[in-house]
Amino acid sequence: MRRTLFNANTDRMTYGIREMVELAARVGALDPNFGFIGENIGDPVAKGWDAPGFVKRIVADLVRARDNKVFGYTHSYGRIETRRWVADYARRYSPSSRLDGDHVVFTNGLGSAISIFYRTLKKGTRIIQPSPAYPAHYSTECFAAGAASISYRLDPDKGWSPDLAHLERQIRRYPQIAGILVINPNNPTGAVYDAPTLEAIIRLAERYKLMLISDEVYFRMVYNNCRYIHMTELVGRRVPLVVMRGISKDVPWPGARCGWMEFHNTDLDADFASFFESIKKTLMMEVCSTTLPQMALPLIYDHPEFNRWNARYTKELERNGNAIAGILRQTPGLRVPPIQGAFYMMALFNPKVLNARQTLPIACAAVRAFIRKAVAKPNLPLDKRFAYYLLASTGICVVPATDFASSNPGFRITTLDRNPSRRDRVYRTLSASIQRYLAS
Numbered sequence: 001m002r003r004t005l006f007n008a009n010t011d012r013m014t015y016g017i018r019e020m021v022e023l024a025a026r027v028g029a030l031d032p033n034f035g036f037i038g039e040n041i042g043d044p045v046a047k048g049w050d051a052p053g054f055v056k057r058i059v060a061d062l063v064r065a066r067d068n069k070v071f072g073y074t075h076s077y078g079r080i081e082t083r084r085w086v087a088d089y090a091r092r093y094s095p096s097s098r099l100d101g102d103h104v105v106f107t108n109g110l111g112s113a114i115s116i117f118y119r120t121l122k123k124g125t126r127i128i129q130p131s132p133a134y135p136a137h138y139s140t141e142c143f144a145a146g147a148a149s150i151s152y153r154l155d156p157d158k159g160w161s162p163d164l165a166h167l168e169r170q171i172r173r174y175p176q177i178a179g180i181l182v183i184n185p186n187n188p189t190g191a192v193y194d195a196p197t198l199e200a201i202i203r204l205a206e207r208y209k210l211m212l213i214s215d216e217v218y219f220r221m222v223y224n225n226c227r228y229i230h231m232t233e234l235v236g237r238r239v240p241l242v243v244m245r246g247i248s249k250d251v252p253w254p255g256a257r258c259g260w261m262e263f264h265n266t267d268l269d270a271d272f273a274s275f276f277e278s279i280k281k282t283l284m285m286e287v288c289s290t291t292l293p294q295m296a297l298p299l300i301y302d303h304p305e306f307n308r309w310n311a312r313y314t315k316e317l318e319r320n321g322n323a324i325a326g327i328l329r330q331t332p333g334l335r336v337p338p339i340q341g342a343f344y345m346m347a348l349f350n351p352k353v354l355n356a357r358q359t360l361p362i363a364c365a366a367v368r369a370f371i372r373k374a375v376a377k378p379n380l381p382l383d384k385r386f387a388y389y390l391l392a393s394t395g396i397c398v399v400p401a402t403d404f405a406s407s408n409p410g411f412r413i414t415t416l417d418r419n420p421s422r423r424d425r426v427y428r429t430l431s432a433s434i435q436r437y438l439a440s
């Protein structure tokens, strides 16, 4: 090529969740008997959660409507009626919220909101990320900044809550930080933060003049006697705040590609207000977000059956998560912190139990050779090596913790499987495989 096409910054982007799927496809091509058991992607529909009947009826009625509106574009920032509904909805749980529909913008899934958000920031301005982290946030932030991630520790010994002293040290050390990302309930850890923790983060934002970004895509999935505290309840008029939400996880309708950002308190800071204007410009370049889910969304969340459906869903997630944690906690060499929300769990290997000689039996010779070659890659993290062997030996696909920028080796799993006997079988196999791997 006359000019180089390849942007080396793309090397900063990793998405281990789907990279494991590619590995599984290659194993499947080598071994016709390979049976894939995906515990890697947080897609409730793929794990047997049907879209509820009332959701299907709402969607079908919208598609059949004579006005054909669902087939057209919407406004670039989203359909105004839905944006107003979002602002009214925010007031239901945070009555002091002054959000209006003009400060809500729709995107093609929250994934797209995340990408637009970091791409639009001034180059060199950084958002501190939790570690372990959700890859779409930290990878896109690194890509946009052209530099390594700046992160704060989540502490597995304290139920994965943020290490606030570390967060403050990092904010002082890196003056380029302009905002703190909080993912609550958290992916990948399953933690839900209490009011004192959120309050301490807000105080740091106040003290160092930072904005807060609160990814709340899992806010309806909270259990084990935990109450969800909305960031907006505590923030009030104190700091600029961006709340990110979507319909992928709770309707659940991940294929709708529908998410949104709420810009709270733009009047507090002129720079924050200008940043919001530049986000809107970027959105115009995208033309608009998907119309059908925007039209369906208020009808779904206000439907009398929604709360009943969500209560059942959350109860089952609680049962599943606790059953899986119970099995994994009996595995020597493994640490499983408690979970309170979302549908993920991150299990950690105890220090020094992993080494680069451990293996699991792999029946198919071609797959065995392939995995041996794959794990010979220089500097392959030890938890990735385990995940490769586990996949090839049992079909179980977990995501290595280091793919979430975790400093501790381990793996993340989803807790979505609806079939109790299959779920228990899979996690007993996982537990037995860990014991076998560690003893090999």
Ligand SMILES: Cc1ncc(COP(=O)(O)O)c(C=O)c1O
Residues within 6 Å of the ligand: 042, 108, 109, 110, 111, 112, 134, 136, 183, 187, 215, 217, 246, 247, 248, 254, 258, 259
């Ligand atoms: C914390 C978090 N934010 C955002 C997303 C993206 O969601 P969407 O399907 O709306 O793009 C996910 C998806 O797994 C997520 O876990």
